[in-house]
Amino acid sequence: MSEAILNKYEAVIGLEVHVQLSTKSKAFCSDSASFGNQPNTNISPVSLGLPGALPYTNEAMIKSAVKLGLAIQSEINRFNYFDRKNYFYADLPKGFQTTQDNQPICKGGKLKIILNDGTTKDILLNRIHMEEDAGKSIHDIDPLYSYIDLNRAGVPLLEVVSEPMISSGEEAAAYLTELRKLVRYLDICDGNMEEGSMRCDANISVRLKGEKALGKRCEVKNLNSIKNVQKAIEYEIIRQINLIEEGVIIEQNTLNFDASTGITTPLRSKEMANDYRYFPEPDLLPIALSEAYINEIEAAMPALPEQLVAKFTQEMNLPEYDARVITAEKAMADYYLAITDSCENCKAASNWVMGPVKSYLNDKGLNFTDFSVAADKIAAIINLVEEGKLNNNQAKDVLFPAVINHPDKEVKLLAEELNLIINDNHDELEGFIDAAVAKFPDKVTEYHNGKKGVLGLFMGEVMKISKGKIDPKKANQVLISKIESLK
Known part of the structure; x- marks a missing residue:
């Protein structure tokens, strides 16, 4: 037609x-x-x-x-x-x-x-x-x-x-x-x-x-x-x-x-x-x-999707996209709220719910009501990252699967057993950065010629040498200072 x-x-x-x-x-x-x-x-x-x-x-x-x-x-x-x-x-x-x-x-x-x-x-x-x-x-x-x-x-x-x-x-x-x-x-x-x-x-x-x-x-x-x-x-x-x-x-x-x-x-x-x-x-x-009778029923009603969207966007500063994805299912919204009871970074909590948690459940054909990991365990992972004690990639790729396999175990203890806790020794961090910079002297020259994108190469090498046990933000700052000092 x-x-x-x-x-x-x-x-x-x-x-x-x-x-x-x-x-x-x-x-x-x-x-x-x-x-x-x-x-x-x-x-x-x-x-x-x-x-x-x-x-x-x-x-x-x-x-x-x-x-x-x-x-x-x-x-x-x-x-x-x-x-x-x-x-x-x-x-x-x-x-x-x-x-x-x-x-x-x-x-x-x-x-x-x-x-x-x-x-x-x-x-x-x-x-x-x-x-x-x-x-x-x-x-x-x-x-x-x-x-x-x-x-x-x-x-x-x-x-x-x-x-x-x-x-x-x-x-x-x-x-x-x-x-x-x-x-x-x-x-x-x-x-x-x-x-x-x-x-x-x-x-x-x-x-x-x-x-x-x-x-x-x-x-x-x-x-x-x-x-x-x-x-x-x-x-x-x-x-x-x-x-x-x-x-x-x-x-x-x-x-x-x-x-x-x-x-x-x-x-x-x-x-x-x-x-x-x-x-x-x-x-x-x-x-x-x-x-x-009607007022009694109304008083006992849960928060409805549009009310939660308003709460998430206005009070918790989430993007509307995040708020609508999370409120698509009541169990997902409840799980998200339970995470934020134990951590302050609301955006990080939404990233975890929409990302690793939802991906795992989809892969296994499960719902949020079937998830064996309590919300406070996800909050504990987020808090370790926020405190600079855990790398975000290590949190998602290594610690999260371990928490799923051991849902009753304390999250920090699991991170320590897996040797994931970030070493905050400044001298050791500088050693990792010195090794990475020394490996690519030509890239240092490129950086000084205006190719700032090579920082990613250096950071990748630092992460590799340190086995991910560093704070990326801090490492990035030290790396820039180190390369700038080589002019």
């Missing part, structure tokens, strides 16, 4: 994200909500929808909803209730889903996204409501039958519904990245889309630029990774533009996205909302939230 045709149109995208909450039990009964158990073991009369089984509301679900609402500046609905959403599907044992229609727990709100070029955009939210998940249908075990696992039936979800103001796959990916980061900081969801902890439905339409009326939308269901959300949206935008250019009317369908082929295909014609016959759930009491 040519750029000229593509630029005639604009996409209008709204996302519905199902956030599976990290509660111990299900939304309306005490069944375990854990992932990965044997099929049909986390069940009871309530989650099976047996006659006479009465539900009750999980307070942890309510608290999670309030936390997320406060984090995205939603209006918290003080009085809300549950509804029945009626439809038939094999893995929906009750024949209806308990959800919220007219009175969701959170209304409005916004989430700031940062795009690849550094621009920002506020994505407005329509609502967040509480509901329960359905079970799981399995179609690939038997050629003749489908299998049903009801472990997931009744697991608590928050459905986060954006306004239709996202305009590209990149914006959608940035939105999901920020939302996933937020739920992880709040500790209400692990954000693992591959395990179904977050699932996204994308409503996509296109229209000519400048038009006010929305085009016919298609909904791509159950996208299970941020990358797939972006790919599905980008494909669907081009598909719809091609159809419009060919004079074909777009049908309002529900679509499936095949990640292996990168294309969307119709699942069914889009249902209309009134097919669900919503009505209030008669077996659950309405929920009334007091101001004191």
